[in-house]
Amino acid sequence: MNGIVVGGTRSGVGKTVATLAIVRALRARGHDVQPAKAGPDFIDPSHHEAVAGKPSRTLDLWLEGREGMRRNYHRGDGDVCVVEGVMGLYDGDCSSTAMVAEELDLPVVLVVDAKAGMESVAATAHGFREYAEHAGRDVDVAGVVAQRAHGGRHERGIRDALPDDLAYFGRIPPRSALEIPDRHLGLHMGEEAALDEAALDEAAESINTDRLLDVARTPPRPESGAVGDRTDARIAVARDAAFCFAYPATVERLRERADVVTFSPLAGDDLPxxxxxxxxxxxxxxxxxxxEDSSTMDAVAAAAADGVAVLGECGGLMALSESLTTTDEETYEMAGVLPAEVRMHDRYQALDHVELRATRDTLTAAADDRRRGHEFHYSNADVDGDARFAFDVVRGSGIRDDRDGLCEHRTVGTYCHLHPESGAFDAFVEGAR
Structure with missing residues (x-):
């Protein structure tokens, strides 16, 4: 599966819209497109899935390691992969877009804001290409997509100014219909705020798919990657608008190791x-x-008290707590499994790649094991003074006092999102059974 990475000059330059236009253009040409996202984000991939018709792969060097990232790429399904980058091309100390492109040996299509420039767009792209050598990175910036560029003279000026070694891959026209609304944690989810079809088609028409396919290439294969034996465990996974941040690879790994059933607490489903x-x-x-009114969450609380293994990540931690107070100062009772009262804030409380060290045997790790993940949340948890934790935080914020993994019964709640390449979900399946 040949691929490209869509990188940006900065956050907010329009990588997501450019990625969606490229996916749309390639599909219009009859290609089977596998979308992917560099970095740990859950929201951009929901937009990829809405346009590509299949789940987006997560490619993060910190979460997965080089071999795990390559393995996750090659588990994709399609003839061409379009990887949306994270932040600016070189931004990030442990899994930047440039690092992902380098480890996968994929070319970078650079998204540059062209609203008020022509020759300067070419100069910016040239600088990003040359900076790779200065930064000691083997990054191939192959060309540009001009964001917010008009046609005619504006487009010609950009294209003609580019050096011979930088291709012009097309433009994204300045259209309000190509803006995705946002809120805390980022953009609205793809199923909530899909882009206008006509505007996306217009953007896709300007993409030069032949040039993109000419530069695309296939990453190296991983050196290893055995999955553990299948067990007789049965894992229930919450899936609805309240619990929508699960990596596709996580559900895949759980299905490989166990019988997986899904349920919706918002719909009041019986807990399987x-x-x-x-x-x-x-x-x-x-x-x-x-x-608060969900009989399903009451059933989860009863199962936890009976010793069923329960893992809650971020939103899951919040739902397992005693209460949740919103920014409107309205307090709701939650499942009451974990000894914590959670409060939402207007500003994010933590945003980082995370490393945890287990201080005891727990559902996702044995004592002294390390797990890498990601945290991004607008809440904080006020926990009881005698609360028990499963992890020391080596990097990141955690729940309190550099601790994470709040424990009660056989339940663990954490602010850390984990990827299956960390080994956490294999441990969870073994612990559950």
Whole structure:
């Protein structure tokens, strides 16, 4: 599967829209496109899936390591992969877009804001290409997509100014219909705010797919990657608008190791008979009243008290707490499994790649094991003074006092989102059974 990386000069330059236009253009030419996202984000991939018709792969050097990242890439399904970058091309100390492109040996299509420039667009792209050598990175900036560029003279001026070794791949016209609304945690999800079809088609028409395919190439294969034996465990995974932040690879790994059943706390589904419950992150704060009234969450609390293994990540941690207070100062009762009261804030409380060290055997790690993940949340948890934790935080913020993994019964709640390449979900399946 040949691929390209869509990088940007900075955050907010329009990488997501450019990626969606490229995906749309390639699909219009009859290609089977596998979308992917550099970095740990859950929201941009939801937009990829809405346009590509298949889940987006997560490619993060910190979460997965080089071999895990290559393995995750090659598990994709299609004839061409379009990888959206994170932040600016070189930004990030442990898994920048440039690092991902380098480890996968994929060319970079640079998105440059062309609203008020022509020759300067070419100068910017040239500088980003040359900076790779200065930064000691083997990064191939192959060409540009001009964001917010008009046609005619504007487009010709950009194209003609580019050096011979930088290709012009097309433009994204300045259209308000190509703007995705945002809120805390980022953009709205793809199923909530899909782009206008006509505007996306217009943008796709300007993309030179032949040139893109000419520069695309296939990353090296991973050197290893055995998956553990299948077990007889049964894992129940929450999937709805309150629990929508689960990596596709996580569900895949769980299905390879166990029988997986999904359920919706918002719909009031019965909790399936199971050995383990996984509550991913999401937006419990937007559905706090429904969760307070949910008989499903009452059943999760009863299962936890009976010793069923329960793992809650970020939003899952919040839903398992005693209460959740919104920014409007409205407090709702949650499942009451974990000894914490959670409060939402207007500003994010943590945003970083994370490393945890287990201080005891727990659901996702044995004592002294390390797990790498990611945290991004607008809440904080006020925990009881005698609360028990499973992890010391080596990097990141955690829940309190450089600790994470709040424990009660056989339940663990964490602000850290984990990827299956960390080994966490293999450990969870083994612990559940």
């Amino acid at each position: 008979a199971c050995d383990g419950v996984y509550l991913p992150g999401g937006y419990p704060e937007l559905h706090a009243r429904a969760l």
